[in-house]
Amino acid sequence: MFVNACDSKLKEYFYLLFDNTLENGRRPCYLKQRNVSRKTEGRRSIMSDHLNHNEEEKEESFATLLDSYSPGIDTEIQVGDKLHTKIISIGKDTVFVDTGTKIDGVVEKAELLDENRQMTLKEGDSLELYVIKADEDEIRLSKAVSGIGGRQMLKEAFEKAVPVEGKVSETCKGGFHVDVLRHRAFCPISQVDINYVEDPAEYVGKTYNFLIAKFEGNGKNIVLSRRVLLERELEAARKAFYVNLTVETVLDGTVTRLMPYGVFVELSAAVEGMVHVSELSWSKIATPESVVNVGDKVSVKVIGIEPGGKHGQKKIALSMKQLIEDPWISAGDRFHEGDKTSGTVTRCTNFGAFVEIAPGIEGLVHISEMSYKKRVLKTEDVVTAGDIVSVMIKEMDLNKRRISLSIRDAEGDPWLGVSGKYSPGQTVNGILEKKEKFGYFITLEPGITGLLPKSYLTRSRQSAMMSKLREGDTIAVVVEAINSQDRRITLTPGNTEDERDWHHFVDDADSSVGSLGEKLQQALTSKNNFKK
Secondary structure (H helix, E strand, O other): OOOOOOOHHHHHHHHHHHHHHHHOOOOOOOOOHHHHHHHHHHHHHHHHHHHOOOHHHHHHHHHHHHHOOOHHHHOOOOOOOEEEEEEEEEOOOEEEEEOOOOOOEEEEHHHHOOOOOOOOOOOOOEEEEEEEEEOOOOEEEEOOEOOOOOHHHHHHHHHOOOOEEEEEEEEEOOEEEEEEOOEEEEEEHHHOOOOOOOOHHHHOOOEEEEEEEEEEHHHOEEEEEOHHHHHHHHHHHHHHHHHOOOOOOEEEEEEEEEEOOEEEEEEEOOEEEEEEHHHOOOOOOOOHHHOOOOOOEEEEEEEEEEEOOOOOOEEEEEEOHHHOOOHHHOHHHHOOOOOEEEEEEEEEEOOEEEEEEEOOEEEEEEHHHOOOOOOOOOHHHOOOOOOEEEEEEEEEEOOOOEEEEEHHHHHOOHHHHHHHHOOOOOEEEEEEEEEEOOEEEEEEEOOEEEEEEHHHHHHOOOHHHHHOOOOOOEEEEEEEEEEOOOOEEEEEEOOHHHHHHHHHHHHHHHHHHHHHHHHHHHHHHHHHHHHO
């Protein structure tokens, strides 16, 4: 047995001695109180080299230390007891722990390695272990009861809730057969893991720690549960994680689930947080799948912590976009009114289309700013979501995060050169765009539309024929007047000049007929006067 010495240097010497013994492949020799007096002389020469005390003081001090045990030295320890221990030395294959008694405990180092076979524990760390052997020479400890044992040991493990080690031998109806201490036990499929078991065969042949949930018929009916132990481990890990969790903390995690409203990220064992869809990116996204996939490693920022629905759990709100700068902060340096740029149409509405000109920066193209070339009644007639379009920045309000855009200004205003292309009296061909009560709208070219008033139509010789025209038909018109500022062109029917010539001819004819009538009238009047 190891002596619980009060003198730290003396204790350090003993464990150094045992470590060296382990390194040389020899089993440590446990000191016994009854042999101390016989071995004092032998120990004296070794201790003199390490402690630099004279032999008489050393012998007296050592004897005093052996008698100075804590009040718990007579505590009765039995197999199956659960002990709260503290690591006092880590050897090559064995770890020694303080049990609070005369005898220090021993546990196999392999039991304490993590999943990567690394020793993460250190001297001074606390452990909860179970007694698997106890006598006056040593106390053997383990994380679970294992090995060869009888029904009595299983019964004690059941009564004291001590984990037992078992090997899954085969699957059966509703669960598994497990060999534990040379006895066959049953573990329901719902109790073999925390998560849903998709393939039971994956567990066959593997060794796990179980808790005996039922012990009946003198061991003929033994029911095990691994889930309870896993839940305890997860609860302990969860509590340890929450200790250092604060808002603004940046963590790494793994995407576990995708939902329409957000993404769940595993931060630690049994600890998940959610990234709302609005916190995935500064850009507007349709679905989380467009940003991440299940299994992706992501960095997130904690933006909120609230009590969870289940006891001991918390709701953790996360953000991915807040790990990068808000693009609106530098928008004023990147864009200015009058700039031409390109962007992607993100969504269409009744009043216009939203265009993303940079990640996270959207502007609105009002329906009136869609086109100069045609009358737009529906946004989708010009653009659809996903289209790449050229736009001009008309207005910016960075405080309200609003940008007004124009597609038609980016394409160019066809009215700017209309005065040079058209002049009054010019005959052109146009397309009948729309009929109204007050006249016809005639498109002269994309973006240039003139009005043929109804009053001009009724005076035309071809009014009947023109009334039969349909939208889309070609019609000859004459430019009567141009108002570039108001974007108006007045048109007349294409046969106006012919009608004017005909009216001149009619006027001359009327004038001739009138003169002849006057002469006839004068002749008749003279004749009547002569008869009288």
